[in-house]
Amino acid sequence: MLCRLCHSDCGSPLLDFPSPSIVSTTAILDAPTTAYVCPSCGHIQKPDFAEVDAFYDQSYRISLDSGDHDQLYAVVNGQPVYRTQFQAELATRLLDIGSRMAVLDYGCGKAATLERIRQNIPGITPAVFDISSSYKAHWDRWIAPGDQAMYRVPPEWSGRFDRVMAHFVLEHATDPRDVFSEIGRVLAPGGKAFVTVPDVFGNPGDLLVIDHVNHFTPASLSRAATESGLALESLSDGDYRGAYVAIFVKGEAKACPTGTGNIQAIAEDWRASRARIIAHADAHAGADVEIYGAGFYGAFIAMLVKDRQRVLHFLDRNPFLQGTTLFGIPVRNPDDVLGRPAHDAPRTLYAGLNPAVAATVMDGWCTQSGRDPLSIIYI
Ligand SMILES: [Zn+2]
CATH class of the missing domain: 3.40.50.720 (NAD(P)-binding Rossmann-like Domain)
Structure with a gap:
Protein backbone atom coordinates (compact mmCIF):
# COMPACT_ATOMS: atom_id res chain seq x y z
CA MET A 1 0.00 0.00 0.00
CA LEU A 2 0.99 3.63 -0.38
CA CYS A 3 2.15 5.68 2.61
CA ARG A 4 -0.59 8.05 3.82
CA LEU A 5 1.97 10.76 4.48
CA CYS A 6 4.49 10.67 1.62
CA HIS A 7 2.83 8.33 -0.92
CA SER A 8 5.85 6.00 -1.15
CA ASP A 9 5.19 2.31 -1.79
CA CYS A 10 5.36 0.48 1.55
CA GLY A 11 6.33 -2.86 -0.06
CA SER A 12 5.66 -6.14 1.78
CA PRO A 13 3.94 -6.12 5.20
CA LEU A 14 5.81 -5.56 8.43
CA LEU A 15 3.33 -7.87 10.12
CA ASP A 16 0.57 -10.12 8.77
CA PHE A 17 -1.51 -12.12 11.28
CA PRO A 18 -4.51 -14.21 10.19
CA SER A 19 -8.03 -13.60 11.55
CA PRO A 20 -9.26 -12.93 14.20
CA SER A 21 -8.14 -9.42 15.12
CA ILE A 22 -8.88 -7.11 17.98
CA VAL A 23 -10.51 -3.67 17.97
CA SER A 24 -9.58 -0.88 20.40
CA THR A 25 -12.87 -1.39 22.22
CA THR A 26 -11.66 -4.98 22.87
CA ALA A 27 -14.13 -6.55 20.45
CA ILE A 28 -12.96 -9.38 18.22
CA LEU A 29 -13.23 -8.92 14.46
CA ASP A 30 -13.09 -11.60 11.77
CA ALA A 31 -10.30 -10.00 9.76
CA PRO A 32 -6.51 -10.32 9.47
CA THR A 33 -4.15 -7.75 11.02
CA THR A 34 -1.71 -6.36 8.49
CA ALA A 35 0.73 -3.51 9.12
CA TYR A 36 3.25 -1.75 6.90
CA VAL A 37 6.17 0.57 7.47
CA CYS A 38 7.08 3.26 4.95
CA PRO A 39 10.71 2.83 3.81
CA SER A 40 10.87 6.52 2.99
CA CYS A 41 9.40 8.40 6.00
CA GLY A 42 9.09 5.62 8.62
CA HIS A 43 5.34 6.02 9.12
CA ILE A 44 3.66 2.78 10.23
CA GLN A 45 0.15 2.09 9.02
CA LYS A 46 -2.62 -0.42 8.37
CA PRO A 47 -5.16 -0.59 5.54
CA ASP A 48 -8.38 1.41 5.87
CA PHE A 49 -11.43 -0.36 7.15
CA ALA A 50 -13.70 -1.38 4.26
CA GLU A 51 -16.67 0.44 5.80
CA VAL A 52 -14.87 2.83 8.03
CA ASP A 53 -17.53 5.56 8.02
CA ALA A 54 -20.28 3.16 9.07
CA PHE A 55 -18.02 1.65 11.68
CA TYR A 56 -17.36 4.90 13.46
CA ASP A 57 -20.83 6.28 13.21
CA GLN A 58 -22.71 3.22 14.41
CA SER A 59 -20.29 1.13 16.38
CA TYR A 60 -17.56 3.25 17.87
CA ARG A 61 -19.40 4.58 20.86
CA ILE A 62 -16.66 4.43 23.40
CA SER A 63 -17.64 5.16 26.99
CA LEU A 64 -21.23 5.91 26.00
CA ASP A 65 -23.03 3.18 27.88
CA SER A 66 -22.53 4.66 31.31
CA GLY A 67 -22.12 8.31 32.13
CA ASP A 68 -19.71 7.35 34.89
CA HIS A 69 -17.57 5.01 32.87
CA ASP A 70 -13.98 6.14 32.62
CA GLN A 71 -10.77 4.39 31.80
CA LEU A 72 -8.22 3.78 34.49
CA TYR A 73 -4.97 5.61 33.80
CA ALA A 74 -2.93 4.60 36.83
CA VAL A 75 -3.15 3.54 40.45
CA VAL A 76 -1.22 5.97 42.66
CA ASN A 77 -0.82 5.08 46.34
CA GLY A 78 -3.75 2.69 46.03
CA GLN A 79 -6.03 5.35 44.52
CA PRO A 80 -7.26 5.09 40.92
CA VAL A 81 -6.43 7.99 38.59
CA TYR A 82 -8.86 8.22 35.67
CA ARG A 83 -8.07 9.21 32.13
CA THR A 84 -10.47 12.15 31.86
CA GLN A 85 -9.08 13.99 34.86
CA PHE A 86 -5.52 13.22 33.86
CA GLN A 87 -6.03 14.44 30.28
CA ALA A 88 -7.81 17.59 31.41
CA GLU A 89 -4.99 18.57 33.75
CA LEU A 90 -2.30 17.73 31.21
CA ALA A 91 -3.92 19.67 28.35
CA THR A 92 -4.65 22.67 30.58
CA ARG A 93 -1.03 22.81 31.71
CA LEU A 94 0.66 22.20 28.36
CA LEU A 95 -1.70 24.46 26.40
CA ASP A 96 -1.78 27.11 29.12
CA ILE A 97 -5.58 27.32 28.76
CA GLY A 98 -6.93 30.53 30.24
CA SER A 99 -10.29 32.14 30.79
CA ARG A 100 -12.01 33.63 27.70
CA MET A 101 -10.20 31.25 25.32
CA ALA A 102 -12.15 29.47 22.59
CA VAL A 103 -11.24 25.78 22.85
CA LEU A 104 -12.18 23.13 20.29
CA ASP A 105 -12.14 19.41 21.13
CA TYR A 106 -11.58 17.81 17.68
CA GLY A 107 -12.80 14.21 17.35
CA CYS A 108 -14.04 14.51 20.89
CA GLY A 109 -16.56 11.70 21.46
CA LYS A 110 -18.50 12.71 24.55
CA ALA A 111 -15.96 15.52 25.10
CA ALA A 112 -15.53 14.47 28.73
CA THR A 113 -12.05 16.00 28.83
CA LEU A 114 -13.25 19.39 27.60
CA GLU A 115 -16.19 19.27 29.99
CA ARG A 116 -13.78 18.73 32.86
CA ILE A 117 -11.61 21.64 31.71
CA ARG A 118 -14.67 23.87 31.56
CA GLN A 119 -15.60 22.88 35.11
CA ASN A 120 -12.14 24.02 36.18
CA ILE A 121 -12.09 27.15 33.97
CA PRO A 122 -15.72 28.25 33.49
CA GLY A 123 -14.77 31.26 31.33
CA ILE A 124 -13.70 29.27 28.27
CA THR A 125 -15.93 28.94 25.19
CA PRO A 126 -16.08 25.17 24.48
CA ALA A 127 -16.69 23.80 20.98
CA VAL A 128 -16.82 20.22 19.73
CA PHE A 129 -16.43 18.29 16.50
CA ASP A 130 -16.82 14.58 15.77
CA ILE A 131 -17.44 12.40 12.73
CA SER A 132 -20.48 10.93 14.48
CA SER A 133 -23.84 12.12 15.72
CA SER A 134 -23.85 9.62 18.61
CA TYR A 135 -22.69 12.15 21.18
CA LYS A 136 -25.08 15.05 20.57
CA ALA A 137 -27.21 14.38 23.65
CA HIS A 138 -24.07 14.61 25.80
CA TRP A 139 -23.03 17.90 24.16
CA ASP A 140 -26.47 19.50 24.41
CA ARG A 141 -26.22 19.57 28.19
CA TRP A 142 -23.44 22.16 28.18
CA ILE A 143 -22.43 23.29 24.67
CA ALA A 144 -24.28 25.89 22.58
CA PRO A 145 -25.71 24.41 19.34
CA GLY A 146 -23.62 26.78 17.21
CA ASP A 147 -20.47 25.43 18.86
CA GLN A 148 -21.21 21.83 17.89
CA ALA A 149 -20.21 20.25 14.57
CA MET A 150 -20.83 16.76 13.21
CA TYR A 151 -19.31 15.06 10.16
CA ARG A 152 -17.55 18.23 8.88
CA VAL A 153 -15.90 21.26 10.43
CA PRO A 154 -17.88 24.38 9.40
CA PRO A 155 -16.12 26.73 6.96
CA GLU A 156 -16.95 29.69 9.22
CA TRP A 157 -14.82 28.23 12.02
CA SER A 158 -11.61 29.25 10.18
CA GLY A 159 -9.21 31.09 12.49
CA ARG A 160 -11.68 30.96 15.38
CA PHE A 161 -9.92 28.97 18.11
CA ASP A 162 -7.15 29.83 20.56
CA ARG A 163 -6.66 26.17 21.41
CA VAL A 164 -7.50 22.86 19.72
CA MET A 165 -7.21 19.44 21.33
CA ALA A 166 -7.20 16.12 19.48
CA HIS A 167 -7.06 13.32 22.03
CA PHE A 168 -6.33 9.97 20.37
CA VAL A 169 -7.84 10.92 17.03
CA LEU A 170 -5.07 10.69 14.45
CA GLU A 171 -4.40 6.97 14.91
CA HIS A 172 -7.91 6.39 13.47
CA ALA A 173 -7.64 8.86 10.58
CA THR A 174 -7.55 7.52 7.03
CA ASP A 175 -6.12 10.90 6.01
CA PRO A 176 -4.08 12.32 8.90
CA ARG A 177 -2.83 15.17 6.73
CA ASP A 178 -6.42 16.29 6.27
CA VAL A 179 -6.96 16.30 10.07
CA PHE A 180 -3.91 18.50 10.57
CA SER A 181 -5.05 20.72 7.73
CA GLU A 182 -8.41 21.27 9.46
CA ILE A 183 -6.76 21.92 12.82
CA GLY A 184 -4.42 24.42 11.18
CA ARG A 185 -7.36 26.10 9.45
CA VAL A 186 -9.48 26.66 12.56
CA LEU A 187 -6.63 27.87 14.78
CA ALA A 188 -6.19 31.61 15.21
CA PRO A 189 -2.72 32.97 14.39
CA GLY A 190 -0.38 31.93 17.21
CA GLY A 191 -2.96 29.42 18.44
CA LYS A 192 -1.85 26.09 19.81
CA ALA A 193 -2.89 22.46 19.35
CA PHE A 194 -2.56 19.57 21.80
CA VAL A 195 -2.30 16.18 20.11
CA THR A 196 -2.04 12.75 21.68
CA VAL A 197 -1.43 9.54 19.75
CA PRO A 198 -0.45 6.08 20.99
CA ASP A 199 3.29 5.43 21.26
CA VAL A 200 3.73 2.00 19.74
CA PHE A 201 7.28 1.86 21.09
CA GLY A 202 6.09 2.42 24.67
CA ASN A 203 2.91 0.35 24.29
CA PRO A 204 3.68 -2.32 21.67
CA GLY A 205 0.15 -3.77 21.78
CA ASP A 206 -0.94 -0.78 19.77
CA LEU A 207 0.55 -2.41 16.67
CA LEU A 208 -2.17 -5.08 16.85
CA VAL A 209 -5.18 -2.79 17.36
CA ILE A 210 -6.86 -3.13 13.99
CA ASP A 211 -8.72 0.19 14.01
CA HIS A 212 -5.54 2.10 14.82
CA VAL A 213 -4.57 2.52 11.19
CA ASN A 214 -1.68 4.90 11.92
CA HIS A 215 1.26 4.44 14.27
CA PHE A 216 3.22 7.66 14.36
CA THR A 217 6.87 8.15 15.11
CA PRO A 218 7.87 11.63 16.34
CA ALA A 219 9.22 12.26 12.84
CA SER A 220 6.10 11.16 10.98
CA LEU A 221 3.76 13.05 13.35
CA SER A 222 5.76 16.23 12.95
CA ARG A 223 5.97 15.79 9.19
CA ALA A 224 2.19 15.41 8.85
CA ALA A 225 1.60 18.62 10.83
CA THR A 226 4.28 20.76 9.24
CA GLU A 227 2.61 20.57 5.85
CA SER A 228 -0.45 22.28 7.41
CA GLY A 229 1.44 25.23 8.81
CA LEU A 230 1.80 23.78 12.29
CA ALA A 231 5.20 23.94 13.95
CA LEU A 232 6.11 21.37 16.58
CA GLU A 233 6.73 23.17 19.88
CA SER A 234 7.29 20.11 22.05
CA LEU A 235 6.89 16.34 21.93
CA SER A 236 7.13 13.99 24.88
CA ASP A 237 6.86 10.25 25.44
CA GLY A 238 6.99 10.72 29.21
CA ASP A 239 3.97 12.91 29.99
CA TYR A 240 1.38 10.27 29.15
CA ARG A 241 2.07 6.57 29.59
CA GLY A 242 1.99 4.74 26.27
CA ALA A 243 1.42 7.90 24.24
CA TYR A 244 3.15 10.80 22.55
CA VAL A 245 1.99 14.24 23.61
CA ALA A 246 2.73 16.92 21.03
CA ILE A 247 2.12 20.67 21.16
CA PHE A 248 1.94 22.48 17.83
CA VAL A 249 1.87 26.23 17.20
CA LYS A 250 0.27 27.76 14.14
CA GLY A 251 3.25 29.14 12.29
CA GLU A 252 6.37 28.31 10.31
CA ALA A 253 8.07 25.03 11.30
CA LYS A 254 11.74 25.00 12.17
CA ALA A 255 13.63 21.76 12.84
CA CYS A 256 11.63 18.53 12.94
CA PRO A 257 12.51 15.29 14.70
CA THR A 258 14.16 12.66 12.54
CA GLY A 259 14.73 8.94 12.88
CA THR A 260 12.50 5.90 13.05
CA GLY A 261 12.08 3.49 15.97
CA ASN A 262 12.87 -0.19 15.72
ZN1 LIG B 1 6.02 7.68 4.00
Whole structure:
Protein backbone atom coordinates (compact mmCIF):
# COMPACT_ATOMS: atom_id res chain seq x y z
CA MET A 1 0.00 0.00 0.00
CA LEU A 2 0.99 3.63 -0.38
CA CYS A 3 2.15 5.68 2.61
CA ARG A 4 -0.59 8.05 3.82
CA LEU A 5 1.97 10.76 4.48
CA CYS A 6 4.49 10.67 1.62
CA HIS A 7 2.83 8.33 -0.92
CA SER A 8 5.85 6.00 -1.15
CA ASP A 9 5.19 2.31 -1.79
CA CYS A 10 5.36 0.48 1.55
CA GLY A 11 6.33 -2.86 -0.06
CA SER A 12 5.66 -6.14 1.78
CA PRO A 13 3.94 -6.12 5.20
CA LEU A 14 5.81 -5.56 8.43
CA LEU A 15 3.33 -7.87 10.12
CA ASP A 16 0.57 -10.12 8.77
CA PHE A 17 -1.51 -12.12 11.28
CA PRO A 18 -4.51 -14.21 10.19
CA SER A 19 -8.03 -13.60 11.55
CA PRO A 20 -9.26 -12.93 14.20
CA SER A 21 -8.14 -9.42 15.12
CA ILE A 22 -8.88 -7.11 17.98
CA VAL A 23 -10.51 -3.67 17.97
CA SER A 24 -9.58 -0.88 20.40
CA THR A 25 -12.87 -1.39 22.22
CA THR A 26 -11.66 -4.98 22.87
CA ALA A 27 -14.13 -6.55 20.45
CA ILE A 28 -12.96 -9.38 18.22
CA LEU A 29 -13.23 -8.92 14.46
CA ASP A 30 -13.09 -11.60 11.77
CA ALA A 31 -10.30 -10.00 9.76
CA PRO A 32 -6.51 -10.32 9.47
CA THR A 33 -4.15 -7.75 11.02
CA THR A 34 -1.71 -6.36 8.49
CA ALA A 35 0.73 -3.51 9.12
CA TYR A 36 3.25 -1.75 6.90
CA VAL A 37 6.17 0.57 7.47
CA CYS A 38 7.08 3.26 4.95
CA PRO A 39 10.71 2.83 3.81
CA SER A 40 10.87 6.52 2.99
CA CYS A 41 9.40 8.40 6.00
CA GLY A 42 9.09 5.62 8.62
CA HIS A 43 5.34 6.02 9.12
CA ILE A 44 3.66 2.78 10.23
CA GLN A 45 0.15 2.09 9.02
CA LYS A 46 -2.62 -0.42 8.37
CA PRO A 47 -5.16 -0.59 5.54
CA ASP A 48 -8.38 1.41 5.87
CA PHE A 49 -11.43 -0.36 7.15
CA ALA A 50 -13.70 -1.38 4.26
CA GLU A 51 -16.67 0.44 5.80
CA VAL A 52 -14.87 2.83 8.03
CA ASP A 53 -17.53 5.56 8.02
CA ALA A 54 -20.28 3.16 9.07
CA PHE A 55 -18.02 1.65 11.68
CA TYR A 56 -17.36 4.90 13.46
CA ASP A 57 -20.83 6.28 13.21
CA GLN A 58 -22.71 3.22 14.41
CA SER A 59 -20.29 1.13 16.38
CA TYR A 60 -17.56 3.25 17.87
CA ARG A 61 -19.40 4.58 20.86
CA ILE A 62 -16.66 4.43 23.40
CA SER A 63 -17.64 5.16 26.99
CA LEU A 64 -21.23 5.91 26.00
CA ASP A 65 -23.03 3.18 27.88
CA SER A 66 -22.53 4.66 31.31
CA GLY A 67 -22.12 8.31 32.13
CA ASP A 68 -19.71 7.35 34.89
CA HIS A 69 -17.57 5.01 32.87
CA ASP A 70 -13.98 6.14 32.62
CA GLN A 71 -10.77 4.39 31.80
CA LEU A 72 -8.22 3.78 34.49
CA TYR A 73 -4.97 5.61 33.80
CA ALA A 74 -2.93 4.60 36.83
CA VAL A 75 -3.15 3.54 40.45
CA VAL A 76 -1.22 5.97 42.66
CA ASN A 77 -0.82 5.08 46.34
CA GLY A 78 -3.75 2.69 46.03
CA GLN A 79 -6.03 5.35 44.52
CA PRO A 80 -7.26 5.09 40.92
CA VAL A 81 -6.43 7.99 38.59
CA TYR A 82 -8.86 8.22 35.67
CA ARG A 83 -8.07 9.21 32.13
CA THR A 84 -10.47 12.15 31.86
CA GLN A 85 -9.08 13.99 34.86
CA PHE A 86 -5.52 13.22 33.86
CA GLN A 87 -6.03 14.44 30.28
CA ALA A 88 -7.81 17.59 31.41
CA GLU A 89 -4.99 18.57 33.75
CA LEU A 90 -2.30 17.73 31.21
CA ALA A 91 -3.92 19.67 28.35
CA THR A 92 -4.65 22.67 30.58
CA ARG A 93 -1.03 22.81 31.71
CA LEU A 94 0.66 22.20 28.36
CA LEU A 95 -1.70 24.46 26.40
CA ASP A 96 -1.78 27.11 29.12
CA ILE A 97 -5.58 27.32 28.76
CA GLY A 98 -6.93 30.53 30.24
CA SER A 99 -10.29 32.14 30.79
CA ARG A 100 -12.01 33.63 27.70
CA MET A 101 -10.20 31.25 25.32
CA ALA A 102 -12.15 29.47 22.59
CA VAL A 103 -11.24 25.78 22.85
CA LEU A 104 -12.18 23.13 20.29
CA ASP A 105 -12.14 19.41 21.13
CA TYR A 106 -11.58 17.81 17.68
CA GLY A 107 -12.80 14.21 17.35
CA CYS A 108 -14.04 14.51 20.89
CA GLY A 109 -16.56 11.70 21.46
CA LYS A 110 -18.50 12.71 24.55
CA ALA A 111 -15.96 15.52 25.10
CA ALA A 112 -15.53 14.47 28.73
CA THR A 113 -12.05 16.00 28.83
CA LEU A 114 -13.25 19.39 27.60
CA GLU A 115 -16.19 19.27 29.99
CA ARG A 116 -13.78 18.73 32.86
CA ILE A 117 -11.61 21.64 31.71
CA ARG A 118 -14.67 23.87 31.56
CA GLN A 119 -15.60 22.88 35.11
CA ASN A 120 -12.14 24.02 36.18
CA ILE A 121 -12.09 27.15 33.97
CA PRO A 122 -15.72 28.25 33.49
CA GLY A 123 -14.77 31.26 31.33
CA ILE A 124 -13.70 29.27 28.27
CA THR A 125 -15.93 28.94 25.19
CA PRO A 126 -16.08 25.17 24.48
CA ALA A 127 -16.69 23.80 20.98
CA VAL A 128 -16.82 20.22 19.73
CA PHE A 129 -16.43 18.29 16.50
CA ASP A 130 -16.82 14.58 15.77
CA ILE A 131 -17.44 12.40 12.73
CA SER A 132 -20.48 10.93 14.48
CA SER A 133 -23.84 12.12 15.72
CA SER A 134 -23.85 9.62 18.61
CA TYR A 135 -22.69 12.15 21.18
CA LYS A 136 -25.08 15.05 20.57
CA ALA A 137 -27.21 14.38 23.65
CA HIS A 138 -24.07 14.61 25.80
CA TRP A 139 -23.03 17.90 24.16
CA ASP A 140 -26.47 19.50 24.41
CA ARG A 141 -26.22 19.57 28.19
CA TRP A 142 -23.44 22.16 28.18
CA ILE A 143 -22.43 23.29 24.67
CA ALA A 144 -24.28 25.89 22.58
CA PRO A 145 -25.71 24.41 19.34
CA GLY A 146 -23.62 26.78 17.21
CA ASP A 147 -20.47 25.43 18.86
CA GLN A 148 -21.21 21.83 17.89
CA ALA A 149 -20.21 20.25 14.57
CA MET A 150 -20.83 16.76 13.21
CA TYR A 151 -19.31 15.06 10.16
CA ARG A 152 -17.55 18.23 8.88
CA VAL A 153 -15.90 21.26 10.43
CA PRO A 154 -17.88 24.38 9.40
CA PRO A 155 -16.12 26.73 6.96
CA GLU A 156 -16.95 29.69 9.22
CA TRP A 157 -14.82 28.23 12.02
CA SER A 158 -11.61 29.25 10.18
CA GLY A 159 -9.21 31.09 12.49
CA ARG A 160 -11.68 30.96 15.38
CA PHE A 161 -9.92 28.97 18.11
CA ASP A 162 -7.15 29.83 20.56
CA ARG A 163 -6.66 26.17 21.41
CA VAL A 164 -7.50 22.86 19.72
CA MET A 165 -7.21 19.44 21.33
CA ALA A 166 -7.20 16.12 19.48
CA HIS A 167 -7.06 13.32 22.03
CA PHE A 168 -6.33 9.97 20.37
CA VAL A 169 -7.84 10.92 17.03
CA LEU A 170 -5.07 10.69 14.45
CA GLU A 171 -4.40 6.97 14.91
CA HIS A 172 -7.91 6.39 13.47
CA ALA A 173 -7.64 8.86 10.58
CA THR A 174 -7.55 7.52 7.03
CA ASP A 175 -6.12 10.90 6.01
CA PRO A 176 -4.08 12.32 8.90
CA ARG A 177 -2.83 15.17 6.73
CA ASP A 178 -6.42 16.29 6.27
CA VAL A 179 -6.96 16.30 10.07
CA PHE A 180 -3.91 18.50 10.57
CA SER A 181 -5.05 20.72 7.73
CA GLU A 182 -8.41 21.27 9.46
CA ILE A 183 -6.76 21.92 12.82
CA GLY A 184 -4.42 24.42 11.18
CA ARG A 185 -7.36 26.10 9.45
CA VAL A 186 -9.48 26.66 12.56
CA LEU A 187 -6.63 27.87 14.78
CA ALA A 188 -6.19 31.61 15.21
CA PRO A 189 -2.72 32.97 14.39
CA GLY A 190 -0.38 31.93 17.21
CA GLY A 191 -2.96 29.42 18.44
CA LYS A 192 -1.85 26.09 19.81
CA ALA A 193 -2.89 22.46 19.35
CA PHE A 194 -2.56 19.57 21.80
CA VAL A 195 -2.30 16.18 20.11
CA THR A 196 -2.04 12.75 21.68
CA VAL A 197 -1.43 9.54 19.75
CA PRO A 198 -0.45 6.08 20.99
CA ASP A 199 3.29 5.43 21.26
CA VAL A 200 3.73 2.00 19.74
CA PHE A 201 7.28 1.86 21.09
CA GLY A 202 6.09 2.42 24.67
CA ASN A 203 2.91 0.35 24.29
CA PRO A 204 3.68 -2.32 21.67
CA GLY A 205 0.15 -3.77 21.78
CA ASP A 206 -0.94 -0.78 19.77
CA LEU A 207 0.55 -2.41 16.67
CA LEU A 208 -2.17 -5.08 16.85
CA VAL A 209 -5.18 -2.79 17.36
CA ILE A 210 -6.86 -3.13 13.99
CA ASP A 211 -8.72 0.19 14.01
CA HIS A 212 -5.54 2.10 14.82
CA VAL A 213 -4.57 2.52 11.19
CA ASN A 214 -1.68 4.90 11.92
CA HIS A 215 1.26 4.44 14.27
CA PHE A 216 3.22 7.66 14.36
CA THR A 217 6.87 8.15 15.11
CA PRO A 218 7.87 11.63 16.34
CA ALA A 219 9.22 12.26 12.84
CA SER A 220 6.10 11.16 10.98
CA LEU A 221 3.76 13.05 13.35
CA SER A 222 5.76 16.23 12.95
CA ARG A 223 5.97 15.79 9.19
CA ALA A 224 2.19 15.41 8.85
CA ALA A 225 1.60 18.62 10.83
CA THR A 226 4.28 20.76 9.24
CA GLU A 227 2.61 20.57 5.85
CA SER A 228 -0.45 22.28 7.41
CA GLY A 229 1.44 25.23 8.81
CA LEU A 230 1.80 23.78 12.29
CA ALA A 231 5.20 23.94 13.95
CA LEU A 232 6.11 21.37 16.58
CA GLU A 233 6.73 23.17 19.88
CA SER A 234 7.29 20.11 22.05
CA LEU A 235 6.89 16.34 21.93
CA SER A 236 7.13 13.99 24.88
CA ASP A 237 6.86 10.25 25.44
CA GLY A 238 6.99 10.72 29.21
CA ASP A 239 3.97 12.91 29.99
CA TYR A 240 1.38 10.27 29.15
CA ARG A 241 2.07 6.57 29.59
CA GLY A 242 1.99 4.74 26.27
CA ALA A 243 1.42 7.90 24.24
CA TYR A 244 3.15 10.80 22.55
CA VAL A 245 1.99 14.24 23.61
CA ALA A 246 2.73 16.92 21.03
CA ILE A 247 2.12 20.67 21.16
CA PHE A 248 1.94 22.48 17.83
CA VAL A 249 1.87 26.23 17.20
CA LYS A 250 0.27 27.76 14.14
CA GLY A 251 3.25 29.14 12.29
CA GLU A 252 6.37 28.31 10.31
CA ALA A 253 8.07 25.03 11.30
CA LYS A 254 11.74 25.00 12.17
CA ALA A 255 13.63 21.76 12.84
CA CYS A 256 11.63 18.53 12.94
CA PRO A 257 12.51 15.29 14.70
CA THR A 258 14.16 12.66 12.54
CA GLY A 259 14.73 8.94 12.88
CA THR A 260 12.50 5.90 13.05
CA GLY A 261 12.08 3.49 15.97
CA ASN A 262 12.87 -0.19 15.72
CA ILE A 263 9.38 -1.29 14.73
CA GLN A 264 10.78 -4.47 13.15
CA ALA A 265 11.85 -5.69 16.60
CA ILE A 266 8.34 -5.06 17.98
CA ALA A 267 6.76 -6.97 15.09
CA GLU A 268 9.17 -9.86 15.65
CA ASP A 269 8.34 -9.92 19.39
CA TRP A 270 4.63 -10.15 18.54
CA ARG A 271 5.18 -13.03 16.12
CA ALA A 272 7.02 -14.92 18.87
CA SER A 273 4.46 -14.04 21.60
CA ARG A 274 1.50 -15.01 19.50
CA ALA A 275 3.05 -18.38 18.60
CA ARG A 276 4.02 -19.03 22.24
CA ILE A 277 0.55 -18.30 23.64
CA ILE A 278 -1.18 -20.42 20.99
CA ALA A 279 1.25 -23.31 21.62
CA HIS A 280 0.77 -23.10 25.40
CA ALA A 281 -3.02 -22.88 25.16
CA ASP A 282 -3.15 -25.83 22.75
CA ALA A 283 -0.82 -27.93 24.93
CA HIS A 284 -2.99 -27.28 28.01
CA ALA A 285 -6.38 -27.52 26.35
CA GLY A 286 -9.04 -28.53 28.87
CA ALA A 287 -7.31 -26.93 31.88
CA ASP A 288 -8.85 -23.93 33.63
CA VAL A 289 -6.94 -20.66 33.23
CA GLU A 290 -7.12 -17.09 34.53
CA ILE A 291 -6.15 -13.88 32.75
CA TYR A 292 -4.81 -10.91 34.71
CA GLY A 293 -5.87 -7.76 32.84
CA ALA A 294 -9.16 -7.12 31.03
CA GLY A 295 -7.84 -4.45 28.68
CA PHE A 296 -6.26 -4.90 25.27
CA TYR A 297 -3.58 -7.38 26.31
CA GLY A 298 -5.97 -9.60 28.25
CA ALA A 299 -8.41 -9.58 25.34
CA PHE A 300 -5.58 -10.48 22.96
CA ILE A 301 -4.75 -13.57 25.04
CA ALA A 302 -8.39 -14.60 25.34
CA MET A 303 -8.69 -14.30 21.57
CA LEU A 304 -5.87 -16.82 21.14
CA VAL A 305 -7.21 -19.36 23.69
CA LYS A 306 -9.47 -21.44 21.48
CA ASP A 307 -11.11 -23.22 24.43
CA ARG A 308 -12.40 -19.90 25.80
CA GLN A 309 -14.90 -21.40 28.27
CA ARG A 310 -11.82 -22.58 30.20
CA VAL A 311 -11.04 -18.96 31.09
CA LEU A 312 -12.57 -18.72 34.58
CA HIS A 313 -12.31 -14.93 34.81
CA PHE A 314 -10.29 -11.83 34.08
CA LEU A 315 -8.73 -10.07 37.07
CA ASP A 316 -8.46 -6.30 36.79
CA ARG A 317 -7.81 -3.40 39.18
CA ASN A 318 -10.16 -1.05 37.31
CA PRO A 319 -13.32 -0.82 39.45
CA PHE A 320 -15.34 0.17 36.36
CA LEU A 321 -14.46 -3.11 34.66
CA GLN A 322 -15.05 -5.24 37.74
CA GLY A 323 -18.48 -6.85 37.62
CA THR A 324 -18.66 -6.55 33.82
CA THR A 325 -17.92 -9.31 31.31
CA LEU A 326 -15.52 -9.55 28.39
CA PHE A 327 -16.43 -12.17 25.75
CA GLY A 328 -19.00 -13.40 28.30
CA ILE A 329 -16.27 -14.04 30.90
CA PRO A 330 -16.58 -12.22 34.25
CA VAL A 331 -14.09 -9.52 35.24
CA ARG A 332 -13.23 -9.67 38.94
CA ASN A 333 -11.26 -7.67 41.47
CA PRO A 334 -7.90 -9.41 42.00
CA ASP A 335 -8.42 -9.03 45.76
CA ASP A 336 -11.51 -11.27 45.53
CA VAL A 337 -9.41 -14.36 44.85
CA LEU A 338 -6.92 -13.73 47.66
CA GLY A 339 -7.00 -16.37 50.34
CA ARG A 340 -8.11 -19.05 47.91
CA PRO A 341 -6.39 -22.36 48.78
CA ALA A 342 -3.40 -22.97 46.49
CA HIS A 343 -4.76 -26.34 45.30
CA ASP A 344 -7.95 -24.56 44.25
CA ALA A 345 -6.26 -22.10 41.88
CA PRO A 346 -5.95 -22.82 38.17
CA ARG A 347 -2.49 -23.92 37.13
CA THR A 348 -2.10 -21.20 34.54
CA LEU A 349 -2.38 -17.43 34.89
CA TYR A 350 -1.80 -15.38 31.75
CA ALA A 351 -0.42 -11.90 32.35
CA GLY A 352 -2.54 -9.75 30.01
CA LEU A 353 -0.57 -6.58 30.64
CA ASN A 354 1.74 -4.24 28.78
CA PRO A 355 5.05 -6.15 28.67
CA ALA A 356 6.81 -3.02 29.94
CA VAL A 357 5.07 -3.28 33.33
CA ALA A 358 3.85 -6.88 33.43
CA ALA A 359 6.70 -8.40 35.46
CA THR A 360 6.50 -5.72 38.16
CA VAL A 361 2.73 -6.02 38.50
CA MET A 362 2.79 -9.81 38.56
CA ASP A 363 5.66 -9.99 41.08
CA GLY A 364 3.52 -7.88 43.41
CA TRP A 365 0.54 -10.10 42.77
CA CYS A 366 2.50 -13.29 43.49
CA THR A 367 3.68 -11.88 46.82
CA GLN A 368 0.15 -10.81 47.74
CA SER A 369 -1.65 -13.95 46.58
CA GLY A 370 0.91 -16.65 47.24
CA ARG A 371 0.79 -17.68 43.58
CA ASP A 372 3.74 -19.59 42.18
CA PRO A 373 5.52 -17.17 39.81
CA LEU A 374 6.23 -20.15 37.54
CA SER A 375 2.51 -20.49 36.82
CA ILE A 376 2.45 -17.11 35.07
CA ILE A 377 2.64 -16.97 31.29
CA TYR A 378 3.74 -13.61 29.88
CA ILE A 379 3.07 -12.11 26.47
ZN1 LIG B 1 6.02 7.68 4.00
